[in-house]
Amino acid sequence: xxxxxxxxxxxxxxxxxxxxxxxxxxxxxxxxxxxxxxxxxxxxxxxxxxxxxxxxxxxxxxxxxxxxxxxxxxxxxxxxxxxxxxxxxxxxxxxxxxxxxxxxxxxxxxxxxxxxxxxxxxxxxxxxxxxxxxxxxxxxxxxxxxxxxxxxxxxxxxxxxxxxxxxxxxxxxxxxxxxxxxxxxxxxxxxxxxxxxxxxxxxxxxxxxxxxxxxxxxxxxxxxxxxxxxxxxxxxxxxxxxxxxxxxxxxxxxxxxxxxxxxxxxxxxxxxxxxxxxxxxxxxxxxxxxxxxxxxxxxxxxxxxxxxxxxxxxxxxxxxxxxxxxxxxxxxxxxxxxxxxxxxxxxxxxxxxxxxxxxxxxxxxxxxxxxxxxxxxxxxxxxxxxxxxxxxxxxxxxxxxxxxxxxxxxxxxxxxxxxxxxxxxxxxxxxxxxxxxxxxxxxxxxxxxxxxxxxxxxxxxxxxxxxxxxxxxxxxxxxxxxxxxxxxxxxxxxxxxx
Ligand code: UD1
Ligand code: CA
Numbered sequence: 001x002x003x004x005x006x007x008x009x010x011x012x013x014x015x016x017x018x019x020x021x022x023x024x025x026x027x028x029x030x031x032x033x034x035x036x037x038x039x040x041x042x043x044x045x046x047x048x049x050x051x052x053x054x055x056x057x058x059x060x061x062x063x064x065x066x067x068x069x070x071x072x073x074x075x076x077x078x079x080x081x082x083x084x085x086x087x088x089x090x091x092x093x094x095x096x097x098x099x100x101x102x103x104x105x106x107x108x109x110x111x112x113x114x115x116x117x118x119x120x121x122x123x124x125x126x127x128x129x130x131x132x133x134x135x136x137x138x139x140x141x142x143x144x145x146x147x148x149x150x151x152x153x154x155x156x157x158x159x160x161x162x163x164x165x166x167x168x169x170x171x172x173x174x175x176x177x178x179x180x181x182x183x184x185x186x187x188x189x190x191x192x193x194x195x196x197x198x199x200x201x202x203x204x205x206x207x208x209x210x211x212x213x214x215x216x217x218x219x220x221x222x223x224x225x226x227x228x229x230x231x232x233x234x235x236x237x238x239x240x241x242x243x244x245x246x247x248x249x250x251x252x253x254x255x256x257x258x259x260x261x262x263x264x265x266x267x268x269x270x271x272x273x274x275x276x277x278x279x280x281x282x283x284x285x286x287x288x289x290x291x292x293x294x295x296x297x298x299x300x301x302x303x304x305x306x307x308x309x310x311x312x313x314x315x316x317x318x319x320x321x322x323x324x325x326x327x328x329x330x331x332x333x334x335x336x337x338x339x340x341x342x343x344x345x346x347x348x349x350x351x352x353x354x355x356x357x358x359x360x361x362x363x364x365x366x367x368x369x370x371x372x373x374x375x376x377x378x379x380x381x382x383x384x385x386x387x388x389x390x391x392x393x394x395x396x397x398x399x400x401x402x403x404x405x406x407x408x409x410x411x412x413x414x415x416x417x418x419x420x421x422x423x424x425x426x427x428x429x430x431x432x433x434x435x436x437x438x439x440x441x442x443x444x445x446x447x448x449x450x451x452x453x454x455x456x457x458x459x460x461x462x463x464x465x466x467x468x469x470x471x472x473x474x475x476x477x478x479x480x481x482x483x484x485x486x487x488x489x490x491x492x493x494x495x496x497x498x
Pocket of ligand 2: 252
């Protein structure tokens with residue numbers, strides 16, 4: 001029947017807005033249940049804090065909810081490790097409801113009565129342990145609820161093995177009469193394959209009118225949200241199912257096996273999304289990429305690479321085998337060779353690092369600069385076109401453009417108490433195996449002789465030489481051999497015995 005949302009649905013079909021409820025005159029409130037400990041995880045950490053696909057379970061659900069409604073209309077029910085959950089979600093703008101004692105999913109929603117019951121429109125309830133949900137499915141759920149006259153619409157799926165899930169008892173073909181939990185089900189009811197996915201859209205006014213009728217009259221002595229189906233039916237309303245084909249999408253994570261399964265699915269989705277978007281991923285089954293990473297077109301990811309956190313990679317880059325990038329930022333055409341680690345660091349256009357390099361704590365490699373094997377950069381800027389190709393530690397340093405840092409160069413940035421800076425001007429040349437004792441300044445165009453220990457500033461264009469002068473003793477070796485031969489050690493090359 002044509003309801004008040006006909007026009008909205010037409011616009012939705014045209015795909016004009018991501019946030020469906022902002023266009024509807026009746027708003028949507030989303031409540032995410034995240035207060036449980038999750039006994040089956042066997043963990044000291046609250047279940048929703050466990051990670052899959054590079055993000056905590058609850059972060060995935062919040063992100064999905066944010067695509068549906070404004071953050072101030074999203075409420076997360078917290079209890080176990082509430083502080084940690086709130087901290088994790090602090091930047092999202094969602095609001096929190098405290099559930100002091102975990103007495104069941106129905107009790108969790110009702111804990112928010114003060115904050116929620118005044119909000120009109122629709123009330124969607126999601127579980128914080130369902131990270132695989134797709135926004136499109138939730139949109140369909142809201143649309144279906146908004147289109148008809150049912151008091152609630154809930155997501156169901158037929159599962160090969162619905163063990164652990166609530167079973168859906170249908171009322172004829174169109175309605176749901178009630179949901180029976182695994183623990184409370186009869187043997188006959190356990191035969192039912194249609195499971196409750198734990199995703200509901202209620203008419204808010206009807207929900208709050210009847211929520212008080214939930215009773216803990218079940219073997220677990222819990223207040224089950226699922227009882228609302230029967231309660232609404234009893235009050236003369238209808239509850240309708242939205243049956244989806246892929247139960248995998250609503251998988252609730254209860255133990256570590258399901259966590260691993262969700263991780264696999266989320267990562268697979270991410271890889272597909274990237275490949276469809278023009279990224280080449282070699283042997284994708286070996287590559288790990290977190291949900292929030294972004295990668296530009298024509299970039300090639302080699303086998304066993306790990307791209308974590310909020311890493312941003314430009315176009316036409318190459319990420320070598322077994323490289324690990326975490327919260328890294330790479331411009332276009334950057335090359336990371338195998339076995340290189342980059343954490344919280346930035347490489348500009350055409351920069352190169354590795355193999356076996358380590359960049360950490362805000363290292364910044366400018367355009368066309370190269371970092372080679374066994375080089376570590378910490379809180380260091382390496383200027384445009386500068387090179388540190390082999391075996392170096394550069395910490396707390398600002399290194400100018402086109403500087404050459406020789407093999408084995410070490411900045412002695414730490415005196416046992418404090419860190420000190422090293423500044424090297426544009427075009428300077430630091431000879432191999434130099435020890436640069438910070439705080440230190442080497443002027444532009446200066447030259448440091450190989451093997452120097454430099455403790456004083458080297459002015460621009462000067463030579464800094466900090467090593468013992470070489471001494472030559474003509475004929476010394478020959479004389480020594482003759483001496484040894486005289487004493488009976490004939491034929492032996494000096495020093496060769498040991
Ligand atoms: C629930 C449903 C079941 C459905 C399944 C789908 C109920 C009674 N059962 O079972 O029908 O098939 O999900 O995955 O709802 N939570 C709280 N406070 C509490 C209890 C739970 O916030 O007092 C939170 C948990 O942190 C969790 C979510 O609610 O994120 C679901 O709870 P869980 O115990 O996992 O429910 P299931 O037994 O899986
Ligand atoms: Ca669950």
